[in-house]
Amino acid sequence: MDAAESPPESPAGESSISAAAVPRRLYYGYWLLSAGFVAQFVAIGSQSYIFGAFLNPMTEELDWTRSEYTLARTIGQFAMAAAGLYVGGHVDRHGGRRLMQVGAVLLAAALLGCSLVQELWQWWLLNGLALTAGAAMIGNLVVNVTLAKWFVEKRGRVIGVAAMGVSFAGVVLTPLTTVLIDAVGWRDAWRVLAFAAVAIVLPLSLLMRRTPEDHGLHPDGRSTEEVARGAGEVAARDFASSLTRREAMQTRAFYMLVAAFALGALSIVVMLVQTIPYMTDAGYSRGVAALMVSLTSVPSLLSKPVWGYLVESIDARKLAATGFALNAASLLLIVLSVRAGATPLIFLGFFTLGLGWGGLIPLQEVIWASFFGRRYLGSVRSAGMPFTLTLGAAAPFGASVYFDSVGDYNGALLAIAGAAVVATILVLVIPSPTAGAEARRGALPEAPPPV
Numbered sequence: 001m002d003a004a005e006s007p008p009e010s011p012a013g014e015s016s017i018s019a020a021a022v023p024r025r026l027y028y029g030y031w032l033l034s035a036g037f038v039a040q041f042v043a044i045g046s047q048s049y050i051f052g053a054f055l056n057p058m059t060e061e062l063d064w065t066r067s068e069y070t071l072a073r074t075i076g077q078f079a080m081a082a083a084g085l086y087v088g089g090h091v092d093r094h095g096g097r098r099l100m101q102v103g104a105v106l107l108a109a110a111l112l113g114c115s116l117v118q119e120l121w122q123w124w125l126l127n128g129l130a131l132t133a134g135a136a137m138i139g140n141l142v143v144n145v146t147l148a149k150w151f152v153e154k155r156g157r158v159i160g161v162a163a164m165g166v167s168f169a170g171v172v173l174t175p176l177t178t179v180l181i182d183a184v185g186w187r188d189a190w191r192v193l194a195f196a197a198v199a200i201v202l203p204l205s206l207l208m209r210r211t212p213e214d215h216g217l218h219p220d221g222r223s224t225e226e227v228a229r230g231a232g233e234v235a236a237r238d239f240a241s242s243l244t245r246r247e248a249m250q251t252r253a254f255y256m257l258v259a260a261f262a263l264g265a266l267s268i269v270v271m272l273v274q275t276i277p278y279m280t281d282a283g284y285s286r287g288v289a290a291l292m293v294s295l296t297s298v299p300s301l302l303s304k305p306v307w308g309y310l311v312e313s314i315d316a317r318k319l320a321a322t323g324f325a326l327n328a329a330s331l332l333l334i335v336l337s338v339r340a341g342a343t344p345l346i347f348l349g350f351f352t353l354g355l356g357w358g359g360l361i362p363l364q365e366v367i368w369a370s371f372f373g374r375r376y377l378g379s380v381r382s383a384g385m386p387f388t389l390t391l392g393a394a395a396p397f398g399a400s401v402y403f404d405s406v407g408d409y410n411g412a413l414l415a416i417a418g419a420a421v422v423a424t425i426l427v428l429v430i431p432s433p434t435a436g437a438e439a440r441r442g443a444l445p446e447a448p449p450p451v
Helices: 029-049 051-062 066-094 097-114 120-136 140-150 155-184 186-205 224-228 233-240 252-264 266-281 286-310 316-340 343-358 360-372 377-406 410-428
Strands: none
Touching: 029 051, 029 097, 029 120, 029 140, 029 155, 029 186, 029 266, 051 066, 051 120, 051 155, 051 186, 051 266, 051 286, 066 097, 066 120, 066 140, 066 266, 066 377, 097 120, 097 186, 140 155, 140 360, 140 377, 155 186, 155 286, 155 343, 155 360, 252 266, 252 316, 252 360, 252 377, 252 410, 266 286, 266 316, 266 343, 266 377, 266 410, 286 316, 286 343, 286 360, 316 343, 316 360, 316 410, 343 360, 360 377, 377 410
C-alpha cells in the first residue's frame, strides 16, 4: 500500500481485519451495520428525541420561555455544521473510531452538565454546543459515510436498517425519558442519560473500521474470486467516478440536494422539539403527548428498510418526492385534527408523518453516494452540512417564537408543510451531476488520498 494513499499508521488502533480473521460467511460490514444502528440511537436520541420531554419541567422551574429553551437546538444546528466540516474528512482519512471515543466522552460530559444548569448561557453552551458536537462525532454522518464505503450494491437497504436506530430512539427514549423525569426529576434524569451514553458508545467504538480495502476485503462482502469474475464492477465504478469536494460543489445538483432535503426535513427538527408541548397545550396529558412521538417513530422505524430496498430499483428522487409530499399532507392533517379535537385523525396524522420520515435518511444517503461516489463521500457530505443545517437551524426556534407571540403552533406547522411542498417539487428536477474525471477510472486504490 502506497504511503501516500493510506493513513500514516493503523489509525486509532483500527487493526487489520484480514479475510482469514473474520468468519468466512460473515462480512465485517454487518458488524458496522449493528454499530451504526446503536450509535444513531444514542446520538439522535440524546440530541433530539429527549429534548421535548425536558421542555416543560425545565422552563417552569428555571422561568425560561420556550423560545429561550429551544434556542439551544438552533445553536446546535450551527455547531453540527461546524463539526461536520471536520468529521466528514476525518472519516474519509482515518475512520470513525477516534471520533466515537472522543464523542462519547464529550456527549456524556454535556449530558451530565445539563443536570447542573442554572442560567440560560450554561444551557446554550452545554446542550447547544457540547452535546451537539459529541453527538456529531458518533452520529449519522460518521455511520452512514462508513456504511456507504462498505456497501454499494446493498447500500439502500443497509443504510435503511442502520437508520432504524434513529426511530427506535423515538419509540423507546421519548416515553422512557418522560417517565424518568416524572419519577426522579429532570436533573437526575440527565445524569442517568449521561452514564448510559458513555457506557454504550465507548465499547461500540471498537468496532469501527474505515474501508473494506484497508483490510483486504471488498464492498458488499464480495470475495476476490467474485470480483475477478466482474461481480464488483458496480463498486469499482462507484469509486472510480467519485467527485472530490471541490468538483461536487461546482455542480447544480449539490446545492439543489442541500435545499431539497433541508426543506423536506424541517418537520423532523420542529416536531421532535414541539410535539409534547403542542399536544399538552391542546389538553392532552404528557403521557399521551409522548405517545404521539412514539406513534410517529414506529412507522418511521419499520419503513426505513422498505424505503432502502425500494431505492435500489426506483429513482431515489421520485421516492424522496413521495416522502416529502406525505410529510406535508400529514402536518396539514395534524393541525386541522388538533383544532377540531378529532383524536383518531390526530393519531392517523402522526402515523403517516412517520411513514414520510422513514424515507429521509436512507434516500438522502443513497442519493448523495450515488451522485458523488464513495471515495470522498465524507468530505462531500460534510461540505453540504453547513448549508443544510443553516436552513434548518431557525425552524425550532422560529416555531417557539411564533408560539410566544401568537399562543399556538398552527401557523408555524403550516409553514413547515409548505416547505415540504417546495422540497417535493425541487427534488424532482435535480439533474444528475457529471461523472468524475476519466483519470479516476481504473484500478481500485487501497485507500483514498487526502482531499
